[in-house]
Amino acid sequence: MKKINNSVLALALFVGIANTNAQEKKTLTLDEAVQLGIQNSKNLKIDAAKIEEATADLLEAKNRQLPELKVSGSYMYLPIKPTVDIKLPGVSGAGGPEVHQVAYGSVNLSVPIYNGGRIKYGIQSAKYLVEASKLNTENDKVAIAYNVAQAYNNLFKANQSIKVLEENLTASQKRDETFLKLENNGVIARNDRLKANLQTSDLELQLLEAKNNYNIANINMDLLLGIPETTEIEVDQNYIEEASEVKTVDFYLNEARENRKDLQSLDQQRKAAELGTRSAKAENLPSVAFTGGYVAADIPKFLTVYNAVNVGIGVSYNLSNIWKENSALKQSKAREMQLSATNELLNDNIKLDVNREYQNTDYSKKRIMVFEKSAEQANENYRITKNKYDNGLATMTELLDADAAQISANVGVINAKADAALAYRKLLQTTGTLTFK
Numbered sequence: 001m002k003k004i005n006n007s008v009l010a011l012a013l014f015v016g017i018a019n020t021n022a023q024e025k026k027t028l029t030l031d032e033a034v035q036l037g038i039q040n041s042k043n044l045k046i047d048a049a050k051i052e053e054a055t056a057d058l059l060e061a062k063n064r065q066l067p068e069l070k071v072s073g074s075y076m077y078l079p080i081k082p083t084v085d086i087k088l089p090g091v092s093g094a095g096g097p098e099v100h101q102v103a104y105g106s107v108n109l110s111v112p113i114y115n116g117g118r119i120k121y122g123i124q125s126a127k128y129l130v131e132a133s134k135l136n137t138e139n140d141k142v143a144i145a146y147n148v149a150q151a152y153n154n155l156f157k158a159n160q161s162i163k164v165l166e167e168n169l170t171a172s173q174k175r176d177e178t179f180l181k182l183e184n185n186g187v188i189a190r191n192d193r194l195k196a197n198l199q200t201s202d203l204e205l206q207l208l209e210a211k212n213n214y215n216i217a218n219i220n221m222d223l224l225l226g227i228p229e230t231t232e233i234e235v236d237q238n239y240i241e242e243a244s245e246v247k248t249v250d251f252y253l254n255e256a257r258e259n260r261k262d263l264q265s266l267d268q269q270r271k272a273a274e275l276g277t278r279s280a281k282a283e284n285l286p287s288v289a290f291t292g293g294y295v296a297a298d299i300p301k302f303l304t305v306y307n308a309v310n311v312g313i314g315v316s317y318n319l320s321n322i323w324k325e326n327s328a329l330k331q332s333k334a335r336e337m338q339l340s341a342t343n344e345l346l347n348d349n350i351k352l353d354v355n356r357e358y359q360n361t362d363y364s365k366k367r368i369m370v371f372e373k374s375a376e377q378a379n380e381n382y383r384i385t386k387n388k389y390d391n392g393l394a395t396m397t398e399l400l401d402a403d404a405a406q407i408s409a410n411v412g413v414i415n416a417k418a419d420a421a422l423a424y425r426k427l428l429q430t431t432g433t434l435t436f437k
Contacts, residue, residue: 004278005200008179015035015046017023017032024228024230024231024232025226025231025232025233025234026231026232026233026234027233027234027236028225028233028234028235028236029239030152030235030236030239031147033148033152033221033233034144034145034148034149035226036145036148036225036226036227037144037145037148037224037225037226037230038141038144038145039225040225040226040228041140041144041226042265043140043144044137044140044141044144047136047137047140048137048185048244050133050135050136050137051130051133051137053133053288054126054129054130054132054133055125055130056132057103057129058126058129059117060125060126061122061123061125062123062126063110063111063118064119064122064123065120065123065135067109067110068108068109069107069108069109070107070108070354071104071105071108071342072106072108073103073104073105073106074103074105074408075101075102075103075104075167076101076102076103076104076411077100077101078099078100078102079100079424080178081098081099081100082099084099084302096235098301099299099301099302100300101299101300102297102298102299103297103298103299104295104296104298105295105296105297106294106295106296107178107293107294108291108292108293108295109290109291109292109293110289110290110291111289111290111291111316112287112288112289113284113288113289113290113313114286114287114288115285115287115288116281116282116283116284116285116286116287117278117279117282118279118282118283120277121275121278121279122232122275122279123232124275124297125271125272125275125279126272127274127286128269128272128275129266129268129272130269130271131265132265132266132268132272132328135261135262135264135268136262136265137259137266138261138375139260139262139265141433142261142429142434143429143430145425145429145435146425146426146429146434147224148225149422149425151217151220151221151238152221152235152239152421153225153419153422154213154220155214155217155218155221155233155241155422156235156239156418157414157415157418158210158214158217159214159235160209160411160414160415160418161210161213161214161411161414161415162210162211162214164407164410164411164414165203165206165207165210165407168203168403168407169200169203169207170206172196172199172200172203172403173200175199175200176193176196176197176198177433179192179193179196180193186301188396189408190199193398195396195397196396196398196400199400199403199404202404203407213424214405216368218231218232226278227284227404235354238374239418239419239421240414240417240420240421241417241421246361246362246365246427249354249355249358252354252358252427252430252431253350253351253355254429255432255433256350256354256417256430256432257350258302258352258434259432259433259434260350260430261432262346262432263343263346263347263432264352266339266342266343266346269339270336270339270343271383273332273335273336273339273349274336275330276335277329277333277336278334279332280326280328280331280332281329283318283321283326283328283329284319284321284326286315286316287315287316287317288313288314288315289313289314289316289376290311290312290313290314291310291311291312291313291314292309292310292312293309293310293311294308294309294310295308295310296308300414303385310362318341341406343385350430353430354427354430354431357423357426357427357429357430358427360423360426360427361420361423361424361426361427363423364416364420365420365424367416367419367420368413368417368420369393370416371409371413371415371416374409374412374413375406375410375412375413376407377412378402378405378406378408378409379406379409379410381406382403382405383405385399386399387400
């Protein structure tokens with residue numbers, strides 16, 4: 001029997017070591033977690049592709065101002081003798097040479113001189129859209145920084161709750177042992193001892209729930225940071241002390257107007273739309289270009305042409321613009337109106353967001369003071385009730401109620417501090433000033 005017990009113990013120890021090795025532990029500060037989240041964000045990879053696309057559009061717009069050089073050539077075989085009738089005075093086509101092949105080649109050059117500003121507007125508009133894409137990326141980084149902070153906060157709260165519950169469960173289990181001895185000695189009734197056991201069982205359930213919440217929060221954090229989901233993250237215990245002194249709401253509103261990247265991105269889009277309208281108007285103007293070319297042709301036994309160089313000025317104008325309405329102009333004006341309305345709506349939402357998060361931050365700080373006061377009262381109440389119980393002046397129910405209130409109050413202080421730190425970061429996010437290294 002002893003050999004069997006030793007084997008079971010060795011197997012359990014081996015399994016425990018294997019599980020420990022399978023789950024890597026990683027200590028991360030909040031700034032380190034944010035950096036990992038940004039580095040491995042799939043949303044930012046999509047944003048990077050959008051920047052590349054916008055940059056390619058800018059390159060295409062710039063290419064329109066460069067000369068166009070085209071080379072063409074062809075060779076044709078004529079299986080049936082063509083009829084050649086030359087109408088030049090003194091030249092007869094009768095009895096002319098048989099023509100069975102023709103070779104032709106040309107080089108054409110076109111350099112834009114004037115096109116109503118369409119090329120210039122297109123380049124500048126594309127630059128604005130590239131800048132807008134970059135600003136959208138910066139805005140997404142701020143959002144990711146807050147999302148990571150929120151996940152970090154949930155992990156911190158779950159971890160702290162586990163610590164408090166474990167401490168209280170240990171104390172409760174020791175108390176159960178003491179009460180069992182008192183019951184065996186006839187000092188307390190069995191019912192009182194069972195009440196204490198029930199509270200211990202309740203603490204065990206709370207601890208199981210807290211560990212379950214911690215595991216879920218840990219997996220969520222791992223996925224958010226782009227690291228293996230088997231990694232156990234250990235949070236920085238100083239996280240909840242990071243909140244700074246809150247300034248006036250007007251200060252944060254001004255910060256939002258100056259720093260919100262989505263607002264700046266929208267401004268770049270509006271500038272691009274304005275240039276799009278000017279470019280659409282230019283569609284009704286003619287285009288002028290410098291042209292040049294070289295032509296060479298060879299028809300064996302009949303005609304050879306080379307050194308046929310030409311230069312000149314080309315003018316093109318689409319006469320259908322006279323009776324066709326400029327749909328591109330209407331679309332561009334509608335785009336301008338849409339962006340203008342979006343800008344007004346975004347400004348209203350920013351005011352609402354900043355004011356709401358300012359109130360939440362102020363509220364969360366006040367909650368800390370209330371919870372700390374409550375914890376002091378609960379701890380003192382438990383001390384007094386414990387003394388009374390030891391002297392036979394309080395019931396077991398009163399002692400257990402005081403203990404439960406003490407646990408709840410102490411957990412409440414930790415959660416309130418963590419929520420306050422997160423609320424402050426949310427306020428910074430709404431102003432566009434949430435920093436990340």
